[in-house]
Amino acid sequence: MEKLNLGVIVAKIDVQNQVEGVHIVMPEPIFYKELARSAAKHKIDLYIFSPSEWTEQGLYGFRLYGNVWRREIVQLPDIVYDRCFFTNARQRQACEDTLDAIKRKKNYKLFNNNLPSKLMVYEALRTVEELIPYLPHTEQLSKLSIVPRWLSIYTDGVVVKPAAGMHGKGVLHITHDRTTMQYVIRGRNLRNERVDACFSNELNALKWLYRFKKELTYLIQPYLVLRTEDQKPFDIRVLMQKDAAGVWQLTGSMARVGFSNGLTSNIHGGGEASEPFPLLAAKMGDYKAERLLNKIHMISGQTVSAIESHFGRFGELALDFGITPQGSIWLLECNSKPGRQAFSGVNNNLENERPLQYAKHLQQRVTANQIVI
Template identity: 25%
Template sequence: MMPGRETAARRATVRELSHAAVPAWVQLGHAVIRLPSLWEPDQRTLALPGAVLDAFGFDRGQAVYVFPADGGQRLVVGPLVGIWVTPAMLRSWKRGVRLLSQEVRGAGGIPFFFDLKGVDRAGGRIRGWTWQGGRLRPVTIPLPDVIYNRATFPDPGPRAAARSLRRALWEEDAIPFVNLASGFPKWETYQALRFFADTRPLVPETVRLEAPAELAAFLSRHRLVFVKADGGSHGTEVVRLRAVAGGWWIEGQVGRQRLRSRAADPAQVVEVLSRWIAGGVWVVQQGIQLPRLNGRRWDLRVEVKKDGTGTWTVPLIVVRLGHPATVTTNISRGGTPFELEAFRRRFGPLPALAGLKAKATRVAVRVALALEARFGPLGEIGVDVGLDPQGRPWVFEANAKPQYGPSPRPEQARGLMAYAVQLALHAWAGREGGVNRPHPVASLQTFAGWAG
């Protein structure tokens, strides 16, 4: 059981204060504010002024946690759950925004969304949005109790700024994170999985491409090979090298350019690739002959997420039936997704499907444990798993922030949002017990967002 369940916090219902009340110190996130309130522990209700509820994104009647501190002189209320996204996500992902808000509130937290530009650490506040009444509404919120990190930054400038901010929020402000890592570079992922005995047999041979001779030697050992950009995603920056009669067939995508070529020998393969993948970090990975269905290769994306107790679980397994014209099975490259059981119903009891759910779950949980040991606190991982002709599972790569898809389901978020709330409660207990994490709360003067 996660230690957060042992805090003195009590779950209570929030309602609007209907009459005058004595002002008291109320802590929300990293700010302490003096305002009228009425805490009735026997009834497990907390009444706050309507203006406060609106300012901080409370829903009337929602459940929160209340922790009487300093002998009841200060009420710690929340937790505030900051969900770090990008503006593009907010514009295009209303179903996901609504779902995450619903599940945070269901777990007893107060959700809000923010992006890179909204954080004002010096002021102890964040300008963000809350989902209420079927729309996003702007709010200014204190630094939160916990951050669920969903933001990705393909451009180097914002990525570096986000990395610096994430480090400051974690190390200096001592805010717990769900998903501290920004991503899993392929070479570091391979090294992490090779380090542990439980995951070492799961990864195909992989080398970092540093010299042409390395690729030529690799091709002498394997007749199917993938060359991948270390930080590539969505099936881009991937080239497949396949041995055919009379040489090698080269195909894939680098940036927006499609690559299709033939080479007579490994030396010519190196010559062709050198014109396409100059610069950056690339890895070379042993290819696995995947099972086929109607001429299309298929593999698995396994979602592994923590639940409210901090235990890794697998809420979703998706079969990716690859597009015949692409070298990967990625859905973004034309692959067709099926939930595992839907795939079984659609195409029948294929031999490769026997015991696959248990096998994929076991593999994904082992990968999650290994990657968390390498990359720091995580909450969710997307693991790409394929089967060879003998049914042996192989892990090709992992995704630090797996996509929920256009129609996310509650089971994809419920356990993880409960984990975020419990992580914050654990931090409350540590702070009140004198543990350095989280950092002592900011003073009243550092939060200028409340003018009540």
């Protein structure tokens, strides 16, 4: 079998010209170095590239030599591992245009399909009877008049968040105090800065929300009490990956714990990762903690199968679960580009090994002219 060319596309690579030479700043520096070192052991030619590296001369990529990234001309990828995290529409379009241009030169395979909007994923999962009890009620925030109606139903308030993933940015918790008649809004803006606002009437609250969300598509959900005893928000992130045989496996699960009285537990927002069992056992006892984790892992397997049946082939997916103080499980989100901070070093670097194993499996199936599943 020919050597596998695995191209990892990112939205941007920062190349800095300094006195001592060129300095390369990768968007996920630790992850990509670990991935490149593992790829060398698998005899995979792995390189990182961005849209700006597609030129008339061909594709330039960054390969790791020792501890240093070097930019050089590379062969077109057999498989593309999409790790583009966009900060604007222009970046998204540039990545799409680059992949289309490369596709016209070489018929590569994508490691992962892209997930559509959170609402489309929610609606797809709602078609699976076994998953319905774990899905919080979700609607598009098409009209701001929805908010007061929802607040009259859900006494703990509502959460509004961008339909596209923002690493916890732009998420708000809105409550209506029926005693003081005040509307209280807290969360983080799109610059990841803390937001605290209070309004004495509905109209002013909705005007503020209109300016806040701008033209972005937002979703609304009931606020779920998902906190530790010291009022830190937490969730359980499960990483599901395919192995060398193309079979879904549970790579690991980690608890993500946010700031005290914060709204999200996202690592990008300052949250920390910890082992889930001790956290749950301290709240509910060993027996119930073990049962909850086993249940979450079972739901995870059902979820990735449902996602593939609706949206095509994937190599890895991260799933976020919330657990209420009463022990109810809620599937909060699915992510096709999971960050690695929470799983660094899990199971002897298995979270970085499995993408490479599955990439080799993909290449073998394509070479054998078999249908890739």
